[in-house]
Amino acid sequence: MICKLIKSVLLITPFIIGSTSQAASDSNKDSKETPPQSSPITISSSIGEWSYRCTFPLKGASEDPQSCIVQQTLIAQKGQKSVPLGMVVLARATDNAKKSPLSKRPWRLTVMAPLQLSLKTQPEISIDNKKSLSLEWQSCVATGCLASLDLNKAEAQQFQNGKTGQFKAGKIVGGGTLTIAFSLNGAETAMQNIDSWIKHPPLR
Numbered sequence: 480m481i482c483k484l485i486k487s488v489l490l491i492t493p494f495i496i497g498s499t500s501q502a503a504s505d506s507n508k509d510s511k512e513t514p515p516q517s518s519p520i521t522i523s524s525s526i527g528e529w530s531y532r533c534t535f536p537l538k539g540a541s542e543d544p545q546s547c548i549v550q551q552t553l554i555a556q557k558g559q560k561s562v563p564l565g566m567v568v569l570a571r572a573t574d575n576a577k578k579s580p581l582s583k584r585p586w587r588l589t590v591m592a593p594l595q596l597s598l599k600t601q602p603e604i605s606i607d608n609k610k611s612l613s614l615e616w617q618s619c620v621a622t623g624c625l626a627s628l629d630l631n632k633a634e635a636q637q638f639q640n641g642k643t644g645q646f647k648a649g650k651i652v653g654g655g656t657l658t659i660a661f662s663l664n665g666a667e668t669a670m671q672n673i674d675s676w677i678k679h680p681p682l683r
Contacts, residue, residue: 519543520681524672527665533676536576545581546572547673549666553590553646553659565591565623567604567646567661569630569638569670571677581677586635586670589627590614592659595651602626602648606641606663639667 523532528551536543549569555562568589573579592602598619603611612634614626626648630638638644646659 522676522681524669525665526668528662529665529669531669531673533673533680535680543576544572544574545576546570547581547677548572549669549673551661553661555659564593564659567591567644569635569666571673586630586638587627588612588614588630588638589617589625590646591623591625592646592648593623593657594619596624596657597649597651598624600649602646604628605645605647606637607643608645609637611647635670638663639670641666 519537520535521532522535523530525531529549530551531547531549533547534545536545547570551567553564553566555564568591570587570589571581571584572587573581573584588604590602590604596602598616601616602614604614605611612628612630614628617625617627619625628634641663644661644663646661648657649655650657
């Protein structure tokens with residue numbers, strides 16, 4: 480149940496925290512109504528520890544939102560049970576594919592972390608124990624707190640070349656630091672496939 484809620488929240492995360500402007504859905508109320516159209520085209524796959532997908536707007540709807548997401552659920556082992564703690568997401572998203580093409584949008588790293596973490600200090604992610612990247616807390620919901628960072632090309636490349644990532648954040652109860660390790664197995668292929676889909680979107 481927790482995992483399902485986390486996934487449902489992160490489906491819309493790129494548009495909540497990664498957009499450069501908010502689309503005005505009712506800006507053309509006086510325009511003529513158009514007949515109902517089919518759903519946007521979605522391509523998805525998975526590899527290693529990662530699942531990934533792209534959603535493309537319909538032909539003629541170039542100003543609609545568009546997103547591509549690579550995601551992995553963060554798991555902790557408690558005894559013989561696997562307990563979902565959150566999720567790490569790499570996304571390229573735009574709220575207007577015409578004005579801000581997806582090909583020009585950076586990779587945005589978002590982590591949904593468990594509750595009971597200190598928001599006074601910024602969380603960090605490191606790849607293969609190299610220099611940490613500092614994320615910024617965005618908001619908290621019932622299932623966890625979101626932290627994000629726009630990655631430059633070199634930082635995005637770390638996720639493709641790395642083997643293991645570590646998320647670290649300060650704890651409220653008892654102090655100390657929460658550390659969650661995650662595998663980067665499959666991240667390179669997933670991100671490269673996303674880039675390929677963006678360059679060569681499906682026929683619409």
